[in-house]
Amino acid sequence: MEGDTNAVSVGIEGLGIYIPEGRHTAAYMAERSGIPQDILETKFGLKSKTIAGPEEHNVTMACRASEIALSRAGIDPRQIDVVVWAGEMYDKYLMQTYGIKLQNDIGATNAWAFDVNQRCCTFMLAINLVRGLLATDCGINRVLIASGYRNCDLINYENKRSRFMINLAASGAAIIVTRNHPENILLESKVMTDGSFAEDVVVPGGGSGNPLTVAGGETTPPSAYNVIEDKLYYLDVPDPPGMKARLENLSLSNFIKVIDGVLTPRNLSRKDIDYLGLLHMKRSAFQFVAEQLGVDVKDQTTYFDEFVHLGHMGQNDGIMAIEFGLKHNKIKKGDLIVLAAAGIGYSWGAASIRWG
Numbered sequence: 545m546e547g548d549t550n551a552v553s554v555g556i557e558g559l560g561i562y563i564p565e566g567r568h569t570a571a572y573m574a575e576r577s578g579i580p581q582d583i584l585e586t587k588f589g590l591k592s593k594t595i596a597g598p599e600e601h602n603v604t605m606a607c608r609a610s611e612i613a614l615s616r617a618g619i620d621p622r623q624i625d626v627v628v629w630a631g632e633m634y635d636k637y638l639m640q641t642y643g644i645k646l647q648n649d650i651g652a653t654n655a656w657a658f659d660v661n662q663r664c665c666t667f668m669l670a671i672n673l674v675r676g677l678l679a680t681d682c683g684i685n686r687v688l689i690a691s692g693y694r695n696c697d698l699i700n701y702e703n704k705r706s707r708f709m710i711n712l713a714a715s716g717a718a719i720i721v722t723r724n725h726p727e728n729i730l731l732e733s734k735v736m737t738d739g740s741f742a743e744d745v746v747v748p749g750g751g752s753g754n755p756l757t758v759a760g761g762e763t764t765p766p767s768a769y770n771v772i773e774d775k776l777y778y779l780d781v782p783d784p785p786g787m788k789a790r791l792e793n794l795s796l797s798n799f800i801k802v803i804d805g806v807l808t809p810r811n812l813s814r815k816d817i818d819y820l821g822l823l824h825m826k827r828s829a830f831q832f833v834a835e836q837l838g839v840d841v842k843d844q845t846t847y848f849d850e851f852v853h854l855g856h857m858g859q860n861d862g863i864m865a866i867e868f869g870l871k872h873n874k875i876k877k878g879d880l881i882v883l884a885a886a887g888i889g890y891s892w893g894a895a896s897i898r899w900g
Contacts (some may be wrong), residue, residue: 560612593855602692605716668893749776821865
């Protein structure tokens with residue numbers, strides 16, 4: 545038996561994705577990074593990746609994905625009660641509340657909105673929060689969770705310290721989560737964090753620590769750096785060997801923990817998983833997690849069908865995986881879908897869905 549029969553049923557009523565047309569090929573990335581093309585394609589699992597155009601901002605891409613989700617579900621945007629921004633904090637303008645901007649752009653005039661962020665784990669966090677909102681506030685019936693992601697802009701191909709993030713790409717994704725919707729039921733969600741990794745991946749320039757100014761400029765305190773000339777506006781890893789030594793084995797085991805965490809409350813086990821939506825990662829790590837779960841990477845995932853050509857689209861990977869699973873007829877009515885993700889900081893999250 546799955547779960548508490550007295551709990552509020554929460555289902556996915558609509559889903560939409562947006563993928564920009566721009567691409568960086570493995571050859572292009574190899575030329576600029578110094579990583580051999582065959583290593584990018586085999587070890588990194590990266591034949592190409594999506595790149596956003598100059599007008600494809602995060603909210604713009606999330607808006608397009610949201611409009612697709614609304615259209616597929618036959619829902620007027622005025623029927624949305626809450627808009628949750630689950631995308632990145634980097635967009636056309638800094639210091640905006642992106643959920644409110646998205647609410648306006650899609651015409652969700654009867655909704656209220658807020659932002660959450662946990663890097664590539666944000667969709668898992670948002671699902672967790674929205675399940676709670678719908679269970680505790682009877683005035684909320686429909687919630688739009690939407691995300692835009694273009695952290696590919698923050699990668700300096702020449703920086704060897706940030707090589708493990710070379711696969712960062714661009715896209716938009718959205719789902720509509722509805723109280724008592726009888727299909728695509730959200731069963732469980734789980735998130736865990738480890739703050740000891742909080743400063744292992746950062747954009748070192750532009751914050752109050754290293755303000756966006758020239759060296760010696762009139763700031764308090766005076767800046768010792770020229771953020772532009774020193775290229776401190778990209779993602780960086782201060783200590784790659786130290787981070788790798790502490791994170792490598794821990795991360796994979798935490799993936800398994802959060803996945804087990806969405807199975808056991810429903811009296812489910814790993815063998816019950818019909819489809820796995822895992823974020824894009826290097827090939828060996830993906831295969832390790834799949835093997836630990838007993839998942840066939842050919843028939844029960846879409847890693848080798850799609851993500852090797854699109855890259856790592858951050859928190860959107862899980863929603864993309866559902867879309868691709870349906871596209872390739874790998875998800876059927878009644879299937880148990882498990883999504884899992886990890887985000888720098890560090891966080892791990894998972895969600896389980898009974899599809900159909």
